[in-house]
Amino acid sequence: MVIPYVVVIILFSLGIYTVISKKNLIKMVIGFTIVESSLILLLILIGYKPSGTAPILDRQYEIVVDPIPQALALTTIIIGGSVTAVMLALVIKIYKRYGTLNVDELRKLRG
C-alpha cells in the first residue's frame, strides 16, 4: 500500500518541477494538470479500502469505500478543468500577439 503514495509524491514533485523549470507556456500548463492529477489520485487513495465496494447503505455490503473523497475528487476535477481552460485561453491570446510561447523570448520582445 506504500507504492501508490510514492507515485503520488513523484507525480506531485514532477508537476511542480515542470511548472518551475520549463520555458514553454504549454508545458507549464501541462505541469499544472500533472499536479492536479496527483492530488486527485491522492483523494481516491485516501478513501480506498481493500475489497471495499461502492458506498451503498445496505446489509449485504459490509466494507464500503469512503464516499466523501470521491465527491471531493469530482469537484477537484471540475475546478482543475476550468483553471486549465482559462490558462489555455490566455496562452492562445499571448501566442496570437507575440508569435512565440517561450518565456525568455517573450521577455525579449517586451524589452
Place this chain on the structure above:
Amino acid sequence: MEAAVWVIILPLLTAFFLGISKLYFKKILFPLVTGSAIIYLYLLISVSTNSYPPKVYSVGGWGLLGINLMVDPFAAMFLLIIAILFLPVILFSLKYIKIDKHDYFILTYLMIGGIAGMVLTADLFNLYVFLEVTSLSSCALVAIKKTDKAIEGAFKYLIMSTLGSFFILLATILTYHLAGTLNMAEIALEFKELPFKLKSILMALFVFGYALKIGLIPLHAWLPDAYEDSPIPYNVLSSGLVMKAAVYALIRVLYIIFGIDFLSESGMLAIGVFWGVITFIIAHLLAFQQTNLNRLLAYSSIAQIAYITIGLFVGTDGGLIGGSFHILNHAIMKGTLFLVIGIFYYSLSAINIKDIKGLGYQFPIISFTFVVASLSIVGLPPFNGFITKWLIIEAALEAGFGYAAFFILVGTFLSLTYYLKVIVTLYTKTEKKIVIKDPGLSLRLPTIFLGSLCIVFGIVPSLPLSLINKIPQFLLDHSEYIRILLGG
C-alpha cells in the same frame, strides 16, 4: 435562517441572470445590476448586525454531516466591508466600464459570491472551492481589457494563484485524511491529539499556499503586474476584498483549526510578525520607485496587508482588533485612492505620476479626497489609518514585538515620502492646457462617499469598533467557536 445562505446565492444568481440578459435582452443590465446590489446591501447589513451571538446555518439541513455556514463577528465585519465597498464600486463601474460591460459584471458578481462563501463557510473543502471561484473570476477580470500588459499580468496571476491553491488543496486533503472530517470544529478537536511534527507540516503547507495568494514578499511578484492594466474599479475590489479574503481564510484556518496555543508554541506567530515587517519595508522601498500610479498603489497594498498580518499574528486581543480594523480601514482608504485614479484615467487617461500634474486645480474636491485618503493611509491623525496603526503598534509593544512597533513607525515615514511625491505633483501648476472629459456625478459620488468614511471612522472609531471588539472572543479562544459550531 435563510439570510446567510442568500448572501452567497444572490450574487451567483445575479451573475447567471446577467449571462441570460447578455444573450437576449441587453437593455436590462442597469436595473438588474443596481437592483441586485441594493438588495445585497440590505442582506449584508441585516446578516452582519445579527452576528452576536454567532449563528450556525446548516445548508440543506444535514447538520454536522453537511456544509455549515457560520456568522461570527469576524465574518460579520468582513460582510460589512463588502457592504461598504460593493454598491459604490458597482455604481462607479456602470459608467466607467465601456467595453464588455456584461462580462465585467458577471465576473464581478461571481467574485463577490466566492468571497462571501469564503467568509461564511465553516467547511474546509468548501473554503477551497470558494477560494478557486474567487481567484478564477479575479484572473479573468484582470485580463478583461485584452491589452498586452493585462493578459500577461493575468497569466502570471493565474499561475501563482493556482500554485497556491494546489498547496492549500494538498493540505486540505491531508487534513481530511488525518481528522476524517471537513467540519472545522471537528477537525480542531481531532487536531488536539495529533503529533506536533505532523501539525507543523500541515501548517507550513497552508501558510505557504495562502501567502502566495496574499502576496507576501518574496511571493509578491505577480501582484503589481496584475494591477497595472486592469479595470480600476476591479482594483478596488481586488485590494479591498480578494487579497483580504485570503488573509481572512488563513487566519480562520490557523486560529480555529490549529489554535493559538499551537501557534505560539511552534513559533508561527513570531514568523508571521517577522515576515510582515520584512514585507512592508521592502514594499515601501519598491513603491517609492514606481512611476505608474496603479503599480504604486499595488505596492502600497502589499505593505498595508503586511500591517494587517502583523496585527493578526501578534496573537493578543489588541492585535486581533487592530488587524481586523485595519482590514476595514485599508479597504476604504485604498478604495478611495483607486477610485480617484479611476476618475483621472477616465477624464484624461492619466496613469503615470507625471500625467496628473496640475490636476489638483481642475478637480478640487476629488483631489482633496485623494489627499485625505493618502494622509490616512500614511497614518496621520485624525484619519482612520492613524487609529488602526496606533492599535497595532500598541498590541505589538504589549506582546513583546518591540522591533515590529519600531519598524511600523519607520514604514510610516517611508510611505509618507512616496505619497507626498504624488500629492506635490497633483498640486504643481502647469502652463500646459489640460482638456478633460467631465466625469459626472456617478463617478464623483462613490469616491467622495468612501473618502468621507475615512474621516468619519477616524473621528468616531467606536462605530465599527463596537462590532470588532467582539472578534477575539470567538477567534483567539477557539473553544467558543467550536462549541457553537457543534451545536452545544
